[in-house]
Each structure stands twice: as structure tokens, then as C-alpha cells.
Amino acid sequence: MPKEEGLDHSLKLLSEGYQFIMNRRHMFHSNIFETTLLAEKAICLTGKEAAEIFYDNEKFKRKGAAPKRLQKTLFGEGGVQAMDGEAHHHRKAMFMSLMTKKSLKEITVLTRKAWKNAALTWEREDEIVLYIEAKKILTQVACEWTGVPLSEDKVEKFAVQLGDMYESAAAIGLKHWKGRRSRSSVESWLEDLVEEVREEKLEVPIDKALYQFSMHRDLNGELLDKEIVAVELLNLLRPIVAISVYVCFSALAVHQYPEEAAKLHKGETASLQRFVQEVRRFYPFFPFTAARVKEDFTWNSYKFEKDTLTLLDLYGTNHHPEDWENPDRFEPDRFKTWDKSPFDFIPQGGGEYDIGHRCAGEWLTVDIMNVSLDFLVNDLEYDIPEQDLSFSMSQIPSLPESKMVMRVKGTGTATHSH
Numbered sequence: 001m002p003k004e005e006g007l008d009h010s011l012k013l014l015s016e017g018y019q020f021i022m023n024r025r026h027m028f029h030s031n032i033f034e035t036t037l038l039a040e041k042a043i044c045l046t047g048k049e050a051a052e053i054f055y056d057n058e059k060f061k062r063k064g065a066a067p068k069r070l071q072k073t074l075f076g077e078g079g080v081q082a083m084d085g086e087a088h089h090h091r092k093a094m095f096m097s098l099m100t101k102k103s104l105k106e107i108t109v110l111t112r113k114a115w116k117n118a119a120l121t122w123e124r125e126d127e128i129v130l131y132i133e134a135k136k137i138l139t140q141v142a143c144e145w146t147g148v149p150l151s152e153d154k155v156e157k158f159a160v161q162l163g164d165m166y167e168s169a170a171a172i173g174l175k176h177w178k179g180r181r182s183r184s185s186v187e188s189w190l191e192d193l194v195e196e197v198r199e200e201k202l203e204v205p206i207d208k209a210l211y212q213f214s215m216h217r218d219l220n221g222e223l224l225d226k227e228i229v230a231v232e233l234l235n236l237l238r239p240i241v242a243i244s245v246y247v248c249f250s251a252l253a254v255h256q257y258p259e260e261a262a263k264l265h266k267g268e269t270a271s272l273q274r275f276v277q278e279v280r281r282f283y284p285f286f287p288f289t290a291a292r293v294k295e296d297f298t299w300n301s302y303k304f305e306k307d308t309l310t311l312l313d314l315y316g317t318n319h320h321p322e323d324w325e326n327p328d329r330f331e332p333d334r335f336k337t338w339d340k341s342p343f344d345f346i347p348q349g350g351g352e353y354d355i356g357h358r359c360a361g362e363w364l365t366v367d368i369m370n371v372s373l374d375f376l377v378n379d380l381e382y383d384i385p386e387q388d389l390s391f392s393m394s395q396i397p398s399l400p401e402s403k404m405v406m407r408v409k410g411t412g413t414a415t416h417s418h
């Protein structure tokens with residue numbers, strides 16, 4: 001297996017960000033190589049064929065794969081991400097049971113309503129920052145959808161706290177600590193709510209996540225610790241708010257690829273969906289995901305030793321030239337002929353939902369993005385003033401530098417200037 005020499009490459013990972021694995025794929029002409037990260041040997045994989053191996057539960061496990069500092073901010077401790085086998089399957093079912101047609105429909109209705117309400121006030125403002133507004137909108141939507149009670153005056157602060165958890169994912173120093181602080185304060189508030197639900201002091205509809213998670217029983221028939229319920233509720237609330245990053249990239253794509261945006265007519269769900277898929281493929285979000293080798297095995301004559309840290313390149317797989325034609329062009333129509341492989345288009349992980357670690361919220365993400373894109377292109381009239389629309393390939397998560405400043409002229413049938 002090609003091996004990157006040198007003591008440790010963690011700093012290069014921070015500076016090269018989304019392109020760290022891709023750069024070495026070029027250098028080694030290989031979809032697999034070995035490097036050293038956080039003083040530990042790590043195997044990096046990229047591309048469809050390697051993704052298929054990575055999502056084989058016989059070969060990889062998740063226990064001990066995420067670094068501690070990510071658990072303190074992004075993931076939380078004791079959640080579904082680090083579980084394996086039957087226990088993972090059972091916990092994952094708790095998430096997947098929320099993703100019914102009815103409840104996905106409900107969240108799209110809530111999202112559309114929230115965009116409309118928010119936009120009413122935007123005409124009075126000189127400018128709005130789309131990222132900040134989208135975070136507030138999605139915070140409200142996330143709380144309503146999960147049954148978490150949040151009064152209107154708390155929305156702004158909660159949106160910032162939820163943002164802190166994923167915005168600080170790769171941060172060091174102050175930003176990392178801000179992420180930690182926000183996580184622990186929100187977790188303790190959610191723990192109190194879980195107790196109130198269990199003691200029947202807080203009434204929540206039975207089909208809402210707050211109720212379902214509070215009352216969920218593990219494989220031994222025990223209720224989960226309230227700390228774990230809080231972590232899992234945040235595994236819904238936090239990423240729903242993080243969809244605001246994709247909303248910004250959608251708006252950027254509309255601005256930068258007007259000929260593609262012109263194809264997006266109201267109610268034409270197929271073209272909206274293709275545009276959304278291409279936004280998820282094209283723009284950076286999660287750079288890679290991590291696992292550890294479960295038992296020694298050999299693949300394509302490469303030896304994988306038990307417990308070796310292994311990274312799968314998500315961004316690079318979505319841009320892999322062996323799997324995608326002109327991967328660096330924004331072409332939504334490529335999804336007209338995509339064969340729906342679970343391993344080449346993996347912005348939210350690959351493989352299976354129920355027994356694998358593929359993102360529990362992928363359908364929900366696509367639905368929220370569809371509604372949001374439809375609203376932006378077909379309901380909102382706005383200008384994009386001069387601003388810095390560049391986005392970094394090393395800041396994780398990346399975002400247009402200006403966070404998308406807009407001058408809103410009105411709502412109704414939209415015509416926006418580019």
C-alpha cells in the first residue's frame with residue numbers, strides 16, 4: 001500500500017481540508033494509501049469501489065473511530081454514530097421510524113410556512129444574510145417537528161448554539177470551546193425536558209421525536225439515560241439547522257449557474273430535485289467519515305489490520321473522475337442517468353440506512369432543500385449585491401465567505417437579478 005512518509009500529517013489535513021485525500025490520490029495514483037494522523041497510522045480510501053468495502057459491517061466498526069474533540073462538539077457522547085452491530089441497528093431504528101412519508105411531508109409544510117413568514121419582514125430590511133436567516137428558520141422547523149418547545153424569543157440564541165456545534169467541528173482554540181459550551185448548555189436543557197416528558201409534566205404528541213426518544217427502550221428493555229436522549233435529540237436538531245449550509249450553496253449555485261436555475265419552474269419537482277442533488281455532490285460539506293478495521297482482512301492484496309483507523313473520502317468520492325464525467329462541472333442533468341448506486345454519491349455517507357451508518361436524515365435533507373430552493377427561485381424576488389462569494393476548501397464546514405447577502409424586493413412570482 002502506498003505510504004506517506006513523515007511523522008504526522010494532521011496539520012496538513014487541517015490546511016488541505018477537503019482536498020487532503022484527493023491530493024494524495026493524485027500523488028500516489030491510488031484509491032488507497034497509508035498516512036499518519038494524530039500520531040496514529042491511518043488508511044485513506046476514496047472512490048466507489050473502496051466505499052463498498054468501507055460500508056461492509058463485517059470489515060469495519062465505528063467504536064473508537066471519532067476523535068474525542070469531535071464528540072465534545074459535533075456528535076456528543078454515547079450516540080448512534082459510535083455504535084455497532086445489533087445495538088446500532090436498534091438505535092438506528094429509533095431514528096428511521098421518524099422518517100415516514102407523513103412526517104417528511106409535515107416537515108416540508110413547516111419549512112415552506114417558515115420561509116414565507118420570515119420573508120414578510122425581509123422587504124423592510126436593506127439586506128439580509130441568508131445563512132443567518134436560514135439557521136433561524138430551520139431552528140424553528142426542527143423544534144416544531146421534534147416537539148421540542150421553543151418560545152419565539154429563544155429562536156435566535158438557539159440557532160446560534162446549534163450552529164456552534166457543527167461550525168466548530170474542525171476548529172481549534174476559542175471556537176472549539178464555544179462549541180463545547182453550547183453543547184453542554186443545550187444538552188442539560190434537553191435532559192430537563194426528557195425528565196418532564198417522563199414525569200408527564202410536559203405533554204408532547206406521541207409521534208414526536210421528543211416523546212419517542214424519551215420513551216425508547218434499549219435491547220435490554222431499559223429507558224435510555226437522559227444524557228443519551230439529549231445527544232440523540234441533538235442528532236436531529238443540529239443537522240436540520242446545518243441544512244442552512246446547503247441552502248446557502250443552493251443560492252450560490254442559482255447565482256453562479258443562471259442557465260441551470262432557469263430550468264427550475266414552480267412545481268417541477270424532478271428538475272428541482274436534480275439541482276439539489278448536484279448541490280450536494282458539487283459543494284463541500286463533510287470531507288470524510290471514519291471507522292476502524294473490525295478484524296484483519298485483505299482486499300485487492302492490501303492488508304488491513306484490526307483496529308486501524310480508516311477514513312473514507314466523501315467529498316473526493318463525489319468528485320472521483322473514475323465514477324463521474326467532468327466531476328468539477330455543475331451539471332444537474334447528470335442525475336437524469338445516475339444509476340442510484342449507494343456508493344458513488346455519498347455526501348451523507350453511503351451503503352444502507354438501517355444496518356449501516358448512512359445519514360438518517362438524508363431524505364429529510366433533500367426534502368427541505370427542495371422546498372427551500374423552490375421558495376428561493378420561484379417565490380422570492382431578490383438581488384445579490386457585490387460581495388465575496390468565494391468558499392474555502394480548508395474550512396470545515398465550508399460556506400460562501402459573505403454567507404450570502406441578499407436584497408429582498410418582495411415575494412410572489414420571482415424574478416431575481418444576477
Ligand code: HEM
Nearest residue numbers: 080081236239240242243285286289348349357359360361
Ligand atoms: C445538513 C446536511 C447533512 C449532511 C451533510 C449529513 C451528513 C452525514 C454524514 C456524512 C453522516 C455519517 C455517515 C457515515 O459515517 O457513514 C451522517 C450521519 C448521520 N446523520 Fe446526517 N447529514 C445531514 C443532515 C442530517 C439530518 C437533517 C439528520 C436528522 C434529521 C441527520 C442525522 C444523522 C444521523 C442520526 C447520523 C448517524 C447515523 C448512524 O451512525 O447510523 N443528518 N450524516
